[in-house]
Amino acid sequence: xxxxxxxxxxxQADDINTDYIxxxxxxxxxxxxxxxxxxxxxDIDADFAKNLKPGxxxxxxxxxxxxxxxxxxxVSLKAAGIKAVVAVSFARIFYRxxxxxxxxxxxxxxxxxxxxxELEIDFDKAVLFNKTKQQKINIIKLPxxxxxxxxxxxxxxxxxxxxxxxxxxxVSMAGDRSKLRTKEIASSSRLRRDSSQ
Amino acid sequence: xxxxxxxxxxxxxxxxGKTVKAGDVAVCKVDFCLGQDGTSGLIIDAxxxxxxxxxxxxxxxxxxxxxxxxxxxxxxxxxHKKMRGFADKYGVKLYDIGCGICHQLAMEEGFVGxxxxxxxxxxxxxxxxxxxxxxxxxxxTDLAITLATGQNWFKVPETIKVxxxxxxxKGVYSKDIILYIAKDLGADGCTYKSVEFTGPAIDALxxxxxxxxxxxxxxxxxxxxxxxxDKKTFAWLKKRGSPVFADKDxxxxxxxxxxxxKLAPQVAKPHSVDTGVSAQxxxxxxxxxxxxGTCTNGRLEDLQIAAKILKGKKIAGDVKLIIGPxxxxxxMQALKKGLIxxxxxxxxxxxxxxxxxxxxxxxxILADGExxxxxxxxxxxxxxxxxNAFIYLGSPATVAASALTGHITDPRRFLK
Numbered sequence: 001x002x003x004x005x006x007x008x009x010x011x012q013a014d015d016i017n018t019d020y021i022x023x024x025x026x027x028x029x030x031x032x033x034x035x036x037x038x039x040x041x042x043d044i045d046a047d048f049a050k051n052l053k054p055g056x057x058x059x060x061x062x063x064x065x066x067x068x069x070x071x072x073x074x075v076s077l078k079a080a081g082i083k084a085v086v087a088v089s090f091a092r093i094f095y096r097x098x099x100x101x102x103x104x105x106x107x108x109x110x111x112x113x114x115x116x117x118e119l120e121i122d123f124d125k126a127v128l129f130n131k132t133k134q135q136k137i138n139i140i141k142l143p144x145x146x147x148x149x150x151x152x153x154x155x156x157x158x159x160x161x162x163x164x165x166x167x168x169x170x171v172s173m174a175g176d177r178s179k180l181r182t183k184e185i186a187s188s189s190r191l192r193r194d195s196s197q
Numbered sequence: 198x199x200x201x202x203x204x205x206x207x208x209x210x211x212x213x214g215k216t217v218k219a220g221d222v223a224v225c226k227v228d229f230c231l232g233q234d235g236t237s238g239l240i241i242d243a244x245x246x247x248x249x250x251x252x253x254x255x256x257x258x259x260x261x262x263x264x265x266x267x268x269x270x271x272x273x274x275x276x277h278k279k280m281r282g283f284a285d286k287y288g289v290k291l292y293d294i295g296c297g298i299c300h301q302l303a304m305e306e307g308f309v310g311x312x313x314x315x316x317x318x319x320x321x322x323x324x325x326x327x328x329x330x331x332x333x334x335x336x337x338t339d340l341a342i343t344l345a346t347g348q349n350w351f352k353v354p355e356t357i358k359v360x361x362x363x364x365x366x367k368g369v370y371s372k373d374i375i376l377y378i379a380k381d382l383g384a385d386g387c388t389y390k391s392v393e394f395t396g397p398a399i400d401a402l403x404x405x406x407x408x409x410x411x412x413x414x415x416x417x418x419x420x421x422x423x424x425x426x427d428k429k430t431f432a433w434l435k436k437r438g439s440p441v442f443a444d445k446d447x448x449x450x451x452x453x454x455x456x457x458x459k460l461a462p463q464v465a466k467p468h469s470v471d472t473g474v475s476a477q478x479x480x481x482x483x484x485x486x487x488x489x490g491t492c493t494n495g496r497l498e499d500l501q502i503a504a505k506i507l508k509g510k511k512i513a514g515d516v517k518l519i520i521g522p523x524x525x526x527x528x529m530q531a532l533k534k535g536l537i538x539x540x541x542x543x544x545x546x547x548x549x550x551x552x553x554x555x556x557x558x559x560x561x562i563l564a565d566g567e568x569x570x571x572x573x574x575x576x577x578x579x580x581x582x583x584x585n586a587f588i589y590l591g592s593p594a595t596v597a598a599s600a601l602t603g604h605i606t607d608p609r610r611f612l613k
Contacts, residue, residue: 019577031272043578058219143222154338
């Protein structure tokens with residue numbers, strides 16, 4: 001799998017949290033990813049969304065995506081047309097969320113990657129090629145499962161094709177099979193706490 | 198010879214049916230999972246896309262309306278309606294507006310016990326580590342996959358052992374300990390790792406106080422922040438579980454030791470959690486708002502600590518004091534103990550149980566240039582609804598003391 005695009009950077013390199021990617025002000029009130037995409041990085045870099053071109057590759061420093069588990073963060077980056085995020089390191093929930101929704105992440109040294117550089121990423125060879133600077137940078141090789149998520153456009157799409165479709169009554173994510181319980185659905189229990197205690 | 202295992206390695210081994218070690222990927226059965234109103238909309242979308250006729254186990258999942266509760270706008274109201282519809286359709290539990298914060302409810306309702314593997318579509322799911330569970334935050338798609346299958350994949354994390362020693366001085370609390378550790382380890386100091394919080398100072402804490410520390414494990418990047426289960430844990434749970442202890446020869450990525458016997462009340466400065474300094478150093482910082490609550494510090498013990506400082510006093514004239522109990526149970530206990538009356542008499546505003554102003558959408562959004570001192574776990578720019586405002590983080594005592602004086606205040610002057 002290969003991806004190519006122009007590098008774009010934020011003013012701040014490290015510790016970009018998911019509140020900065022998409023503020024709580026928007027993520028609760030707006031559900032359309034295209035609308036959310038208009039507000040990415042608004043609180044820390046108001047011009048970013050204007051400078052972004054669909055197909056760009058976002059380049060960052062350490063600990064990209066820290067904080068809240070909001071999946072709207074990678075969803076809105078993808079909806080904004082960002083093809084991949086390249087960073088020194090990622091926070092773990094954001095990392096899982098991104099592959100789950102089909103946004104590729106690349107871990108490597110990013111200090112020589114400048115805004116405007118033309119980048120090409122080869123996931124199979126685990127290499128990022130900076131065409132502008134004619135430099136090769138090794139990237140951390142992705143496990144096959146995450147590559148599969150990307151190929152199918154997300155975890156649900158992959159699991160539907162590869163696992164759920166073949167075994168509708170059982171569940172298998174790594175070979176072991178346990179029966180899925182499909183008992184009849186009981187009546188709803190919308191709970192409120194007992195205030196008498 | 199087999200080497201010893203950490204708590205995380207043991208719990209993930211137990212739930213995957215084979216012995217796993219740090220670096221392995223384990224497919225595990227999950228004991229419990231939950232979603233809140235910021236993440237459940239996407240959980241429902243992903244679950245319906247998977248197309249399973251039902252959830253894996255109706256007793257092992259619930260949804261909680263806590264982040265924007267009651268709904269402050271149409272978009273959020275639509276999400277809440279969607280959650281109610283899903284609960285009706287699949288017969289799953291929904292804790293509706295005012296019940297409280299998801300993490301407090303999950304623990305109070307007895308959904309989590311020692312040795313359990315729990316995921317939640319909320320980053321502060323790591324809170325239950327204080328009950329000796331491996332609990333961790335995930336996104337909506339991960340949660341939906343587990344909801345459909347009862348399983349998920351986990352990379353077995355390396356573990357950092359944090360040993361806390363010394364007797365906590367008066368006026369210094371578990372929040373001060375975790376702010377101090379966060380400053381030392383940094384916001385990405387434990388990325389992808391499990392943290393085992395251990396040592397005599399942790400053992401000496403109440404279970405409520407321990408939650409504050411495990412709650413903030415994610416703020417140093419950790420997957421989970423696990424503690425040993427002891428008599429206090431079982432008394433809190435009112436039942437026994439299957440506690441897990443690390444082997445003596447378990448392999449750690451790092452071992453850190455902290456002596457907190459001379460620790461002063463800590464305050465993290467805007468706009469990151471790893472910037473703690475002593476409250477005294479910030480005594481000239483004027484505040485406009487003080488917020489006591491959240492999944493970090495909205496429990497009964499926290500309210501009691503603040504009430505002790507506020508009792509019979511009035512907050513500074515130009516300060517807003519907002520209090521959000523973490524659950525209905527806590528709210529009712531605080532009412533019975535007279536704490537709510539103390540807060541109101543002091544000039545405070547008591548909110549319904551929920552996340553309150555911590556999520557930045559309602560119930561206390563800051564104006565441009567305003568400063569808030571909060572018991573929450575995050576002080577990111579814009580977190581409380583305005584990127585031009587400033588958030589400091591401290592203990593319930595520091596927040597209460599600061600509300601009285603109108604500037605950041607070491608609470609010990611009110612505890613003599």
